[in-house]
Amino acid sequence: MEANELMVPVYINEKIVLDMLAIIEDGFSMVSQVNYTECKENQNSQKADAGVSTSATLLSKLLKIDVKGEISHSGNSTNQDTISKEKVHTNVSLLAKFRSFLVEKKILKATDDISETKVGDFIEIEGELQKNPLINYMDIFLDLFRLIRIFSDSPELGNKNNA
Numbered sequence: 470m471e472a473n474e475l476m477v478p479v480y481i482n483e484k485i486v487l488d489m490l491a492i493i494e495d496g497f498s499m500v501s502q503v504n505y506t507e508c509k510e511n512q513n514s515q516k517a518d519a520g521v522s523t524s525a526t527l528l529s530k531l532l533k534i535d536v537k538g539e540i541s542h543s544g545n546s547t548n549q550d551t552i553s554k555e556k557v558h559t560n561v562s563l564l565a566k567f568r569s570f571l572v573e574k575k576i577l578k579a580t581d582d583i584s585e586t587k588v589g590d591f592i593e594i595e596g597e598l599q600k601n602p603l604i605n606y607m608d609i610f611l612d613l614f615r616l617i618r619i620f621s622d623s624p625e626l627g628n629k630n631n632a
Contacts (some may be wrong), residue, residue, distance in 0.1 A: 477561075490563055497563075504553050506550065508550075509549045
């Protein structure tokens with residue numbers, strides 16, 4: 470999965486996503502087990518040869534010396550590691566899987582004009598969430614009332630002076 474396909478959804482209708490993915494894949498597993506084996510093999514071979522012979526004409530007629538030797542060593546070593554992992558899918562990972570299927574099959578439509586859509590279309594709309602303006606004004610008024618209370622001249626209960 471590429472970085473541009475990563476998502477952080479604000480709301481997921483889990484039931485619909487799970488149902489659609491189960492229809493596409495003829496059921497699915499929330500947990501899958503991945504097994505793989507790593508095999509490393511090293512082969513070492515060492516060989517040494519040595520030889521001595523006399524080639525002097527006088528000695529070669531009387532006495533011929535020829536000595537040869539060979540040492541050979543060969544060995545194999547194998548390391549085999551079996552690793553087993555469990556993958557757990559979350560609702561967001563299943564949504565990403567479902568979305569990638571829709572994109573791959575060119576079913577998902579990304580459009581800004583909703584009037585072009587038909588019933589049954591899968592559409593993707595990108596937007597910005599903003600606070601409701603009415604709630605925003607109420608928050609401003611509450612902050613204003615808090616400031617008024619802080620700067621009011623009313624004395625605290627324990628600090629009354631009698632004149």
